[in-house]
Amino acid sequence: MGGKGSIIAIVALAPILGVVVIVVVLFTIITGAGDDDAAAATCGATGTVSGTAVAVQEGRLPAKVGPYSGDQVKNAAAIISIGKQRGLTQHAQQTALMAAMTESTLNNLQGGDRDSAGLFQMRPSQGWGTHAQVTDISYATTEFYERLVKVPGWDSMNPGEAAQAVEGSAFPDAYATKSAYAVEMMNALSGVTVSTVSQTTEGATCIAGAASGAAAGGTNNALVGGEQPATGPHAAQINQVIGFAKQQLGKNYVLGGAGPNVWDCSGLTKVAYAQIGINIDAGHSATTQWRNGVARGQMHPLSEAQPGDLIFWGGNDAWHVGISLGGDMMIAAPKVGDVVKIQKVWGTPNGQVWRPADGI
Incomplete structure (x- = not known):
């Protein structure tokens, strides 16, 4: 790295047989x-x-x-x-x-x-x-x-x-x-x-217990840029929800998809919370999930969103939902032609988030 003064030994690249096609x-x-x-x-x-x-x-x-x-x-x-x-x-x-x-x-x-x-x-x-x-x-x-x-x-x-x-x-x-x-x-x-999994407590991605969670077969607790760690008495369950959602990264959005290989927004949130035994929706709808959160009395101000909270768009007739990663980050199945991904919270979400973990 020249600007950092590193010295690189340049080794002749061996001949490559055949033609490499970039696909x-x-x-x-x-x-x-x-x-x-x-x-x-x-x-x-x-x-x-x-x-x-x-x-x-x-x-x-x-x-x-x-x-x-x-x-x-x-x-x-x-x-x-x-x-x-x-x-x-x-x-x-x-x-x-x-x-x-x-x-x-x-x-x-x-x-x-x-x-x-x-x-x-x-x-x-x-x-x-x-x-x-x-x-x-x-x-x-x-x-x-x-x-x-x-x-x-x-x-x-x-x-x-x-x-x-x-x-x-x-x-x-x-x-x-x-x-x-x-x-x-x-x-x-x-x-x-x-x-x-972080190798040092100085790293930005170290969460105690992350290894045991991964070994248990359900979580991916490595934090990405801007993500905040789950805290509080239900942190382990929230990590399991988020870990499941992260395992779906890159899978295609399909309207009505609820896994295992395709997802829509409410399908991802529903199945992620099913991993910890919480049924957030008897059917499959962002609208229903919003109204269920209100009916259960588990809503919190958007400004106080925590990892695992559900963020909605569309008012009482909510048409989109994602899983908060804390701060301004979330994981969601966004739209047709896209894939499950981590992204910044965009636009103007509803002023409240649903915290299903309140029911644990």
């Missing part, structure tokens, strides 16, 4: 598969790295993709999954993969040139975060994406140029040599999604 890959999620690594993921002690940071949620990781294997493939899956969770394009995901392939060969390195560390060889002394943070896969990847989307015109640059705009390398042409590998990785990981 638009729909990252469908195959429900049901798992990985014991989820049980090993833990929050570490401050300033340390411990446990396994990446846990497979759905699909199965290939043993090897191109020259990469093992943790390298897991780390690539994390980069792709976090990009998807943030609603970013495959162009952004390819850019991040090429940056990490160049900077660290997809290894979460504890050191590098001067104080560079992590997948993207970020330097704490240059304002990228503490050493514990830049070696936290979720933090580092999120930080890369956040800086990428602030680069003017990044989405019209080729991925190598966009990676250089973020990294500021002394070897700006190195990123382009990883383009074919990045496309191969994206194709190989179609159908795979992973969760990331």
Whole structure:
């Protein structure tokens, strides 16, 4: 990373047999598969790295993709999954993969040139975060994406140029040599999604107990940018609701869809709350869910929305609903032609939210 003074050894790219065709890959999620690594993921002690940071949620990781294997493939899956969770394009995901392939060969390195560390060889002394943070896969990847989307015109640059705009390398042409590998990785990981569990209490995504929740087969407790942790006596149940919803990320919106592979807004909220035994709707309607919340006396001001609360649009005849992630973030199945995704709360929602957990 030139602006950070990193030194990159440029290795000649081996000849690639055949023609690599860049295709638009729909990252469908195959429900049901798992990985014991989820049980090993833990929050570490401050300033340390411990446990396994990446846990497979759905699909199965290939043993090897191109020259990469093992943790390298897991780390690539994390980069792709976090990009998807943030609603970013495959162009952004390819850019991040090429940056990490160049900077660290997809290894979460504890050191590098001067104080560079992590997948993207970020330097704490240059304002990228503490050493514990830049070696936290979720933090580092999120930080890369956040800086990428602030680069003017990044989405019209080729991925190598966009990676250089973020990294500021002394070897700006190195990123382009990883383009074919990045496309191969994206194709190989179609159908795979992973969760990331913070490796340090300094990271922004560490929640005590996240590993045990993932191992239990229902939650993805890694926080994304802007998301707030669930708190209070029902935090575990709320994490289960949100975790289930996150497992649906990337699945298509279909009107009337209530899983397992397609969803509409009220179908997602209904089935997510069914995971903790709360029936929010005998039928399947945002309107009914709004009115049920009012009838049960479990409404709260929008300004006090907490993770897990249901946010509505349309007044008493509500036509849309999403699940709050705290602050101005939510997860929802938005509309025809879209997919389940994490997004900012938009427009003018109803002035109250429903907190079904009040009934626990």
